[in-house]
Amino acid sequence: MLMKNAELAEFSLSFSPKEQHLHLSHKGQTEVDASLRTPEGQSALAGCISRRVNAAARVYCAPDHGFTDLSHKTVSIINLASVRALAKALGCDIDKRRFRANFYVDGLPAWSELEWMDKTISINGINMEVYRITDRCAAINVDPTTAERDRLLQELRRARGNLDMGVYARILNDGSVHAGDSITLPEGLS
Numbered sequence: 001m002l003m004k005n006a007e008l009a010e011f012s013l014s015f016s017p018k019e020q021h022l023h024l025s026h027k028g029q030t031e032v033d034a035s036l037r038t039p040e041g042q043s044a045l046a047g048c049i050s051r052r053v054n055a056a057a058r059v060y061c062a063p064d065h066g067f068t069d070l071s072h073k074t075v076s077i078i079n080l081a082s083v084r085a086l087a088k089a090l091g092c093d094i095d096k097r098r099f100r101a102n103f104y105v106d107g108l109p110a111w112s113e114l115e116w117m118d119k120t121i122s123i124n125g126i127n128m129e130v131y132r133i134t135d136r137c138a139a140i141n142v143d144p145t146t147a148e149r150d151r152l153l154q155e156l157r158r159a160r161g162n163l164d165m166g167v168y169a170r171i172l173n174d175g176s177v178h179a180g181d182s183i184t185l186p187e188g189l190s
Contacts, residue, residue: 005053009147024048036061075102076134077113078166085110089159097144098152099136099166105183113167115189121169124181128169136163 011031013024022045024032031048034041042059049057078101087094096104103123105113116130140152157163 005055006142006147006149007053008049009142009144011052026052074132074168074170075128076166076168077101077103077105077128077130079108079110079113080104080106081108081110082113082165086156086159086165090155094152095144098140098142099134100139101166103177108183112189114164116167116185119186119189120172121186122184124175124177125173126175126177127172129172130167130169132168133164134166134168136165140165 011024011026013022015022019035020037021035022032022041023030024045026048031052032041032044034044036042036045036059042061046057046059076099078096078099080096083094083096083099113130114133117133118129118131120127120129122128136153136156138153140156141149143150153163156165
């Protein structure tokens, strides 16, 4: 949605899936603090978003649906060393949040994640099959703090010759992961 409505980056939110409770703030001011299980909570969220982006918004409850561009239920993984390497090549700071990853990994060589294709990696016993390199879109042009647009997508293409940044993986088994858990790679990969 950032491609069309950069101003959404100005929102901060926390969400409790178990309670279906959403806290949404805009520039530090609470806009919505409600349960999305109720029509009132859904209406409050839709109204807030509609006012801020000047377009009609609707709230849907779809428990078994993933709102994604991909046909598979996947997670995205970003190597922070790759983000730092890109920032160095461009001579600027890059906020990792531009890449909207489910997992940020560190301590690996820059761009090594691109070698994980068709391999199984593991985080805290959760096995993931890496099946696709992430081809970035114009959403990365939106600064997640200021909501201002720039040309990061074009600069990525200029610096790397492609739009590749990160990978997608399918989750193969249930379990839990936590910040700080180690990633295990197949032998021979770094």
